[in-house]
Amino acid sequence: MMKELSQIISQIKPVEPEWLAQAQERLDFLTKPPGSLGRLEELAARYVAIRGELFPRLEKKLVVVFAADHGVVAEGVSAFPQEVTPQMVLNFLRGGAGINVLARHVGAAVEVVDIGVKYDFGEQPGLINRKVAPGSRNMAREPALTMEEAVQSVLVGVERARAAIAAGVDALAAGDMGIGNTTPAAALAVVFTGKPASTVTGRGTGIGDDTWRHKVAVINRALELHKPDANEPLEALAKVGGLEIGGIAGLILGGAAARRAVLLDGFIATAGALVAYHLAPAVADYLIAAHRSVEAGHQLMLDALGLKPLLNFQLRLGEGTGAALGLGLLEAGVKIYHEMATFAEAGVAEKQS
Amino acid sequence: MMKELSQIISQIKPVEPEWLAQAQERLDFLTKPPGSLGRLEELAARYVAIRGELFPRLEKKLVVVFAADHGVVAEGVSAFPQEVTPQMVLNFLRGGAGINVLARHVGAAVEVVDIGVKYDFGEQPGLINRKVAPGSRNMAREPALTMEEAVQSVLVGVERARAAIAAGVDALAAGDMGIGNTTPAAALAVVFTGKPASTVTGRGTGIGDDTWRHKVAVINRALELHKPDANEPLEALAKVGGLEIGGIAGLILGGAAARRAVLLDGFIATAGALVAYHLAPAVADYLIAAHRSVEAGHQLMLDALGLKPLLNFQLRLGEGTGAALGLGLLEAGVKIYHEMATFAEAGVAEKQS
Numbered sequence: 174m175m176k177e178l179s180q181i182i183s184q185i186k187p188v189e190p191e192w193l194a195q196a197q198e199r200l201d202f203l204t205k206p207p208g209s210l211g212r213l214e215e216l217a218a219r220y221v222a223i224r225g226e227l228f229p230r231l232e233k234k235l236v237v238v239f240a241a242d243h244g245v246v247a248e249g250v251s252a253f254p255q256e257v258t259p260q261m262v263l264n265f266l267r268g269g270a271g272i273n274v275l276a277r278h279v280g281a282a283v284e285v286v287d288i289g290v291k292y293d294f295g296e297q298p299g300l301i302n303r304k305v306a307p308g309s310r311n312m313a314r315e316p317a318l319t320m321e322e323a324v325q326s327v328l329v330g331v332e333r334a335r336a337a338i339a340a341g342v343d344a345l346a347a348g349d350m351g352i353g354n355t356t357p358a359a360a361l362a363v364v365f366t367g368k369p370a371s372t373v374t375g376r377g378t379g380i381g382d383d384t385w386r387h388k389v390a391v392i393n394r395a396l397e398l399h400k401p402d403a404n405e406p407l408e409a410l411a412k413v414g415g416l417e418i419g420g421i422a423g424l425i426l427g428g429a430a431a432r433r434a435v436l437l438d439g440f441i442a443t444a445g446a447l448v449a450y451h452l453a454p455a456v457a458d459y460l461i462a463a464h465r466s467v468e469a470g471h472q473l474m475l476d477a478l479g480l481k482p483l484l485n486f487q488l489r490l491g492e493g494t495g496a497a498l499g500l501g502l503l504e505a506g507v508k509i510y511h512e513m514a515t516f517a518e519a520g521v522a523e524k525q526s
Numbered sequence: 527m528m529k530e531l532s533q534i535i536s537q538i539k540p541v542e543p544e545w546l547a548q549a550q551e552r553l554d555f556l557t558k559p560p561g562s563l564g565r566l567e568e569l570a571a572r573y574v575a576i577r578g579e580l581f582p583r584l585e586k587k588l589v590v591v592f593a594a595d596h597g598v599v600a601e602g603v604s605a606f607p608q609e610v611t612p613q614m615v616l617n618f619l620r621g622g623a624g625i626n627v628l629a630r631h632v633g634a635a636v637e638v639v640d641i642g643v644k645y646d647f648g649e650q651p652g653l654i655n656r657k658v659a660p661g662s663r664n665m666a667r668e669p670a671l672t673m674e675e676a677v678q679s680v681l682v683g684v685e686r687a688r689a690a691i692a693a694g695v696d697a698l699a700a701g702d703m704g705i706g707n708t709t710p711a712a713a714l715a716v717v718f719t720g721k722p723a724s725t726v727t728g729r730g731t732g733i734g735d736d737t738w739r740h741k742v743a744v745i746n747r748a749l750e751l752h753k754p755d756a757n758e759p760l761e762a763l764a765k766v767g768g769l770e771i772g773g774i775a776g777l778i779l780g781g782a783a784a785r786r787a788v789l790l791d792g793f794i795a796t797a798g799a800l801v802a803y804h805l806a807p808a809v810a811d812y813l814i815a816a817h818r819s820v821e822a823g824h825q826l827m828l829d830a831l832g833l834k835p836l837l838n839f840q841l842r843l844g845e846g847t848g849a850a851l852g853l854g855l856l857e858a859g860v861k862i863y864h865e866m867a868t869f870a871e872a873g874v875a876e877k878q879s
Contacts, residue, residue: 204624206606209732253876505854521614
């Protein structure tokens with residue numbers, strides 16, 4: 174299992190900067206002052222470099238939502254009851270959740286993966302059953318996952334990336350569902366940014382001051398108990414992470430290995446990205462940060478990845494909702510690159526020197 | 527002519543805050559933690575309030591690009607030659623410009639209005655000929671427009687808004703094309719924000735330091751010569767404005783009078799918005815600021831209107847490009863409002879108190 178993971182990691186290479194330069198050269202021939210489309214041009218050049226071809230296609234887009242439960246909810250860290258995780262999975266399958274609406278809006282498909290929900294869905298059309306375990310354990314008392322479960326969750330993500338790419342997907346987005354999952358995500362933020370829990374911990378789906386203080390204390394207790402280390406990212410994932418976070422890390426690894434752009438959502442997805450980054454730093458070249466979440470630690474996590482978010486929309490829903498908006502913006506940049514007329518084609522005079 | 531304008535202005539009413547509250551009530555029934563979709567929820571509630579109905583449609587979207595020339599280019603304030611204005615108009619008509627690509631991306635139509643280009647297009651299929659004059663005069667030496675031309679340009683914008691709404695358009699966006707037009711826009715920014723020209727003047731399509739200093743001096747010369755007054759917005763438009771800026775002001779007035787959302791683009795469009803706002807302050811309720819431009823004064827102008835931009839994408843192209851992206855984001859918010867399942871519909875448990 175570790176061998177399979179090492180093999181994927183060895184396939185991930187940084188993008189070649191020459192592609193960025195070549196893409197910018199074409200962008201400067203288009204009928205606009207050089208650089209005047211700002212971040213749209215940046216997105217287009219990044220996409221060219223990711224794909225490693227001068228006119229890369231961007232048609233099929235997929236949001237993969239990984240759903241899992243968290244033993245740490247026993248500590249009372251969340252505003253919603255645990256049964257909301259399977260209820261929302263069913264909502265995704267019926268198309269009624271935020272991610273369904275936004276994915277439809279940008280022309281992306283949604284795939285829902287049960288990677289660790291504490292509920293037996295039975296036969297559920299459309300649901301991809303890759304349950305590694307029925308939720309994680311309570312990290313305040315024991316490691317959230319065994320090492321085997323942690324590695325398995327990452328491999329599920331890799332497998333979903335491969336399946337998507339085999340089906341012709343051009344760009345991926347990672348989403349999450351899991352009541353309680355801002356607690357492991359904040360714990361991983363401490364591990365990978367080195368900031369204190371009180372700095373990176375937010376209010377999740379909407380807890381009050383007392384619950385927030387308690388949540389910080391729970392995170393600190395787990396960190397003291399397990400002493401996770403940023404240099405051992407899989408161990409950190411096992412000790413204080415969660416299964417959907419592992420799945421997201423794997424999707425990013427699998428996407429980067431196959432030179433696909435992966436749109437990052439908010440706090441949970443970025444925790445997964447940090448696990449992937451500490452396994453293979455070159456994944457950062459394939460990541461596009463869709464938005465800056467309301468969650469306190471998110472900007473620090475993006476800084477650690479060297480990523481600048483596209484939107485600051487005060488989102489804190491997860492599911493991949495921000496990433497879906499990001500797919501639409503990426504596509505806008507790529508269409509500029511493909512579809513705009515050049516000065517020569519349009520017979521427009523260029524800038525005077 | 528003034529009577530016609532006064533009549534439109536009298537029709538513009540502030541939105542009723544009750545609609546915002548009613549829309550938020552529905553948003554809080556949807557399967558997500560309350561407020562967790564941040565600015566998307568804000569956009570949805572704003573749209574409901576603008577339309578004044580609980581389930582307003584958002585289907586037909588139109589970007590109106592007003593094109594005009596500027597006598598002040600004789601002072602050497604622009605990086606591009608004046609013939610680029612008609613060349614870009616032809617590029618718009620052929621579908622090869624940035625605004626065409628981005629409007630297609632968000633499913634909006636583009637309308638191109640010649641409101642004052644210094645070029646005889648003859649019969650040009652698709653071009654709407656409303657030429658008030660063949661460009662403005664050099665504001666550094668004489669008023670840019672006569673009062674009659676200024677009022678006429680605003681009325682052209684009103685007429686285009688009415689025509690769009692008669693054709694079933696739900697949301698409008700205002701765009702501009704006019705070599706040299708960041709100079710009148712900066713002059714109007716001085717008039718309406720009270721900040722010095724050196725603070726609000728930017729580099730337009732890309733001028734160097736010397737030309738920038740010269741541009742500031744030209745603006746100051748025009749302001750000293752004509753002494754425009756924020757309390758006389760039409761006179762200010764005539765003295766140091768331009769025809770496309772007047773057209774944009776009119777489109778906003780006409781849109782607001784008919785309770786339509788108008789997406790604001792960058793520096794030029796916002797100069798038009800400030801003219802409209804000083805004629806009818808309630809227009810601010812109907813404006814959605816799509817982005818914060820690179821141009822130095824833009825944020826100050828948005829502040830003066832009380833608007834918070836959706837994107838900070840380092841755009842400085844104009845044409846309505848940022849506004850087109852804004853239409854896509856507005857639609858995302860409105861779809862969330864219309865299409866997401868409620869807690870009751872989806873059988874999802876609500877937040878614990």
